[in-house]
Amino acid sequence: MNLTSVERFILFALGEFYKQANKKLTDKPLQLALTKVEFITIARKMNLAPKKERALYKNLEALETKKFISYQERNLMLTNKGHKSFQQISGQITPFINIKLILGEENPINHARKAQTVFSEI
DSSP states (O other), X not given: OOOOHHHHHHHHHHHHHHHHHHHTTTTTTOOOOBOHHHHHHHHHHTTSOOXXXXXXXXXXXXXXXXXXXXXXXXXXXXXXXXXXHHHHHHHHHHHHHHHHHHXXXXXXXXXXXXXXXXXXXX
16 A cells, blocks of 8 residues: 555654654663554654644544554554555655755855855845
């Protein structure tokens, strides 16, 4: 089963959230675990997904039906299939994110020695 673009987005948001949160716990023998409700609350607070709670819940249910996520003792987890898909999505968009970060940190004009400026028509 293929994922829709919205499902890919939610899977990426969940996977990246776990990845970044667990980086903070690498020095301890712990891993973060969230319930579905807690993930939806965090996603809404952090503006990770511009969807309503009900829509996020439905997307998580669709991911569960397609076996990309599972619930272990009421905690939301990526399955092996979900983890592989997360890594694939991450690999596809990471180069774009890296370009945005690099251009945001460095002034691109400093590297454009022969660039010209023109009047804008706005």
